[in-house]
Amino acid sequence: MARVPTSKDVVRIAGVSQSTVSYVMSGKRPISERTRRLVEDAMAQLTYQPHAGARALASQRTHVVAAVVPFRSPLSAHGLMAFVEEIALAARAHDHDLLIVTADEGPGALQRVAGGALCDAVVVMEVRAQDERAAVARAMARPTLFIGVPDDAADLHCIDFDFETAARLLVAELAGAGAREVAVLGWSPEVEERGINYVPRFRAAAAAAAAEHGVALRWCAVPAGQEAAERCLADLLAGPGAPPGLLTTTGTQEVVNALVRRGLVPGRDVDLVALATDAEAEAQSVPLTAVSTQPRDVSRQAMEWLFALLEDPSAPGEVRRVPAQLTRRRSVRSAG
Structure with a gap:
């Protein structure tokens, strides 16, 4: 040997x-x-x-970063993998390994990794508006960074995509195209019930933007799957007159499929905007006007900040937002 x-x-x-x-x-x-x-x-x-x-x-370091990422279903795991991949790559670039804590333990997961000295720093994901892990994070000696913004973010280090500006941009785009009503095909009832932080943030900003532009706003929490998208669109498009402007936050492919099956083409028969990655927006039969949530940029900036906190763990709490930008494609008709 x-x-x-x-x-x-x-x-x-x-x-x-x-x-x-x-x-x-x-x-x-x-x-x-x-x-x-x-x-x-x-x-x-x-x-x-x-x-x-x-x-x-x-x-006196483990050279390990922990990511607390509760995976509740294959669908939720798939949605988080872009974040996790970038976190892993950034950790490796800084000569650190990544420990992924997937159990949905609430504060217990944070207490376990901190109390066991398993890592040098922690990234917390799937943040809720009312998140019990915030109090644990404030008491931890190790740098802890939230990807998401709980309602009480005092003294925490939080970074997230700017969902508020995204909502305003998307509603304004539909209003500018002449929509009298904006119908939001929103996150599933399961996501809303879990209290994930970005849902109320987006919803409040969309309502404020609709009021500012003088348009009505209707919100539909759409369960996952093609059948649910079909039912929701059937209800939204059942009334007389011009269809509402449509804004989808999830299940973009299912929404486009449902429109096509009804003989409706985005940008010709109905206006459709999306909160979706650029790849998802461009992959549709009609490329969608969209705001990308930029999961990889969020993760990269989060990890740059986390390693800065390792060098300066006394840095004060702060909330950072990754800017939202609208990319116009072909799914919205001209107001003229």
């Missing part, structure tokens, strides 16, 4: 002291670029990997 290389082998090949090798690995003291390169080249030659436990003891 081949012998596993040790730090003593690194010392021998690099021609430096044991303490110098330790300082290069821990980063606790400045080392010249030439010496650092000698040590790193020796490690690469030996395919040497520092023992994770020893490295943690030396640096």
Whole structure:
């Protein structure tokens, strides 16, 4: 069996002291670029990997970031994977591993990872408007960052997409095209019942924008699936007169399919805007005017901030929002 290389082998090949090798690995003291390169080249030659436990003891860090991401169903897991992928890539770029805590334990999940010293920092997702984890986060010694904004965000580090501006942009687009009523095909009753933070934020901003533009607003919480989208649209389009402007926040493909089955083409027979990623909006038979929620940008900015907090854990709480931008495509008719 081949012998596993040790730090003593690194010392021998690099021609430096044991303490110098330790300082290069821990980063606790400045080392010249030439010496650092000698040590790193020796490690690469030996395919040497520092023992994770020893490295943690030396640096008082685990080099692990935890993401608390409750997966309640295959559908919710799918919607969160873009966030998780970017978090994992960012962690790896900073020489950290990612621990994913998927159980829906509420405050217990945070207390478990913090109390067990399992990680250096925590990302919290699936944030609720009334989130019991906020109080736990305030008491934690480790940097904790929420992707989402609970109602009580005092002293917390929170980042999220600007759902409020997104709602205003989408309602304004339909009003500008001449809609007298905006019908929102919103998140499912399950999401609303869980109290996910962005739903009331988006809904309040949409109502305010509708009032500002003098249009009526109707909200339909649409269960997942094609049949639910069909039923909702049948109800919305049943009345006489011009159809309302349609705004979908989820299940975009199902909504477009339901319109096509009724012989309605977005941008010709009905105005349709979406809160959807650019890829999803552009994949439709008629590319949709949309505001992208930018999950990857949100995750990248969240991780940049989290690693900054590791260097300055005393930084005050703050709420940051990733700006919303409307991209016009072909699914809205001209007001003229």
